[in-house]
Amino acid sequence: MKSLLLFGTFWAICLFTILTAGEAQVTLVVAAPGSDITLGCFFTQRETNNPLHVRLIWLHRDTEVVHRYSNGRDQLQRQSPAYRGRTKLYPDQIAAGNASLRLTGVQESDHGKYTCVVDNEMGSFLVQVSVRVAAPYSEPQLSTQTTCKNITVRLTSSEGFPQPTLNWSWAGGSEVTHLSLDSRGRYEVRSEMALQTNDTLTVTVEMKLEVLNQSFSRTVTLHPLPECSVKRDRLWLLAPVVLLILVLALLLILLYIRRPPTGSDIDKDSFSSEGSGGGVMSESLQKNT
Structure with a gap:
């Protein structure tokens, strides 16, 4: 219950610090996907100040808890699932005023503004870092x-x-x-x-x-x-020859269809007619008999 009350109080301090900070200077960090980066955060800390009195929190887009530290150790119970196992402070340097955060395995969803809020015996401090997830392309x-x-x-x-x-x-x-x-x-x-x-x-x-x-x-x-050009030229040369052959073949077909009957054709037609007449006459004679 006490830790929950302390967390609520610290969270209120963080929100108040963020809202009253105005247009704080934002440091830009460009990170390639899959890389590891360090987000810098430095605050005023005297040697006479007790390091156990340092409380700090890293937020993504003002609301998502990235990392929290108090009472001389990490407090990751309320850390966002997206950052579990991917964040690390430098605990041996916190007493000297270094609250920088190490973020590993950068993802596309990591882009955006990060806020570091520190509260110690000297007061409250705020640092903002903007992460841009991008990487240059190799020479095409x-x-x-x-x-x-x-x-x-x-x-x-x-x-x-x-x-x-x-x-x-x-x-x-x-x-x-x-x-x-x-x-x-x-x-x-x-x-x-x-x-x-x-x-x-x-x-x-x-x-x-x-x-x-x-x-x-x-x-x-x-x-x-x-x-390819030679083949196309040859095709263009052969095209008129092929067209001429097709025209001649068509003319020959038309001449054959429309040619006048020859003498042999007339004899064949007469023979067929006589044969047919003889057959009819024979039938008539049989009927008369």
Whole structure:
């Protein structure tokens, strides 16, 4: 019950200190996903002051308990689950006025403002640190793959966070971009542009990470394969010949269908007619008999 009362009193002091601090100076710390960082917090502490009278708390976004210390030891009963096992103070330096916090395994959710509130025999102190979770990308690499069907330009990069923006200068192609996270939570980028062209052209791709003011621009000149051009030229040369053959074949078919009957055809038709007449006459004679 006593510890709960002390915690409530200290929490009230923290909130009062935060609300009355005004526009305190905020230190910016850039942290890559998966890295370990130290959030600095220093306060006034005389050698004659009792270190056991130091009480401090680290908060994320003013309400989430990141780490708490009092009575000469950590008090982590009300620590946020997101920070369990990931925070550490420097207890041997607290007596000298160092309340800095070590945060391991930085995650995307760790971004935002952190507040360090310290209460000791000298009074109350407040320090604010802003954490920006970001990492620069490696130098992008361009590669090309050329076939008679199309030309594919591929950009690859890695180690960065958050997602970059990509802009291809050639709007007539087919663009596909794949983003995947590695084991540390950083992005691997693979973007492809497929182009269908018979001429030499220049393609430019830009990749930007605005949060770190990082920008890349890469340009490549593409040339169709010479053998593909030869094949296309041969096809164009053969096309008139094939068309002429088709026209001649069609004319021959039409002439055959519309040709006049020959003498042999007339004889065959007469013979068939006589045969048919003879058969009818025979039937008549039989009936008369």
